[in-house]
Amino acid sequence: MADHGLMKRASERDDSFKTFVWNPQTKQFLGRTGSSWFKIGVFYIIFYACLAGFFAVMMAVFYQTLDTNHLPKYTPGDGGSLLKNPAMGFRPLPRAENVESTLIWYKNGDNDDIKHWVEQLNKFIEPYEGTSEVISGQHVTSCSEDKLPGPEEVCRFEDKWLSDKCQKAESWGYNRESPCILLKLNKMIKWVPKVYESLEELPDNMPQKLKDHIEAKMNENNGKIPKMIWVSCEGENPADQEYIGPIQYSPWQGFPAYYFPYMHTPGYLPPIVAVQFNQPMSNVLINIECRAWAKNIVHDRQNRLGLVHFELLKD
Structure with missing residues (x-):
């Protein structure tokens, strides 16, 4: 039922x-x-x-509301941007497993150990190799303080301008106990450097060696200071300054002002500075700080503005 x-x-x-x-x-x-x-x-x-x-x-x-050239709404050039101070970057970068590290550590004479650092620099420099007259449809021109680029032009920067030892063919000095570090300023659209035009404008905290270098360049340039964003690298502490050894910069000790402002123009290659450390002390961790110098660059260690920090350890 x-x-x-x-x-x-x-x-x-x-x-x-x-x-x-x-x-x-x-x-x-x-x-x-x-x-x-x-x-x-x-x-x-x-x-x-x-x-x-x-x-x-x-x-x-x-x-x-968007710019046809894909420029952001607010930029440092018009005063509306929150970003008003450039930062610096360096190459080579540490291995992927130590991505947050700033330590460049290699064993002198060990080709397998220096391979990572050399390949990092080789990869970074690739866009600069064999710079032709036309890149991505834009005209590349040779620039100087008297010959500035036009609205649709970008200044040429070639890797051959770097020193003989800071080159791919020389393994960037890592096989000669004289490692090279490449520095660049981060791209900031429409940011224009305010360069130093007289020795009196140089700040008190600028390293004396850089002041002497600027004065020498001024004397070579008929009493005019070259329009540059100057660069200095030093050991952070007295012990670091003792162990760091002689430093050589190429092709200049700074970034020429005619490479700025960056306008998102296709084919633009930011200028780089090669810093070669000649015979730094072995088996010692050396803290190094490199700074960019211009009247509108503020140095802030906490936020890494206007400077870059890294460590060098050569076994």
Whole structure:
């Protein structure tokens, strides 16, 4: 008797579901007549068409605010940017497993150990090799203080300008106990350096060696200081300064001002400075800080503005 009742209720449920899907008496499909489905279909078509139209209008308004050259809305050049001070970067970078480290550590005379550092520099310098007249459709021109680039031009920078020892063919000095570090300023669109124009403008905390270098360059340049973002590298502590040894910069001890501002022009290659440490002390961890110098560059160790820190350890 119980089984018969269960079968009856199951049959009633099947009939009820079939009636819901299609009711031949009321001509309803899934609980709605044909006219009802037509009305709700028209409603949703109009609703989503209006939604899509509203989205398209908002996107069109948004794109009107963008620069056709893909420049950001606010830049250091117009005073609206939060970024007003450039930072510096260095190469080579540590291995992937020590991505947060700033330690350049290698074993002198071990080709397998220096391979990582040499390959890092080789990869970084690739865009600079064999710089041609046209890169990505943009004209590359030779620049100087008297010959600035045009609106659609970028200044040429070639790896051959670096010193003989800071070259790929010389393994960047890592096989000669004179390792090279490459420095560059981070790209900031429309940022223009305010260079030092007289010795009196040089800040008190600028290293004396750099001041002497600037004065020598001024004497070579008919009494005018070259328009440069100057660079200095020193040991952070007295012991580091003792162990670091002689330092050589190439092709200049700084970044020429005519490479700035960066305007997101295709083919632009930022200038680099090769810093060669000649015979740094072995088996000693040397803390090194390199600073960029211009009147509108602020040095902030905590936020790494205007400077870069790394350690050098040669076994």
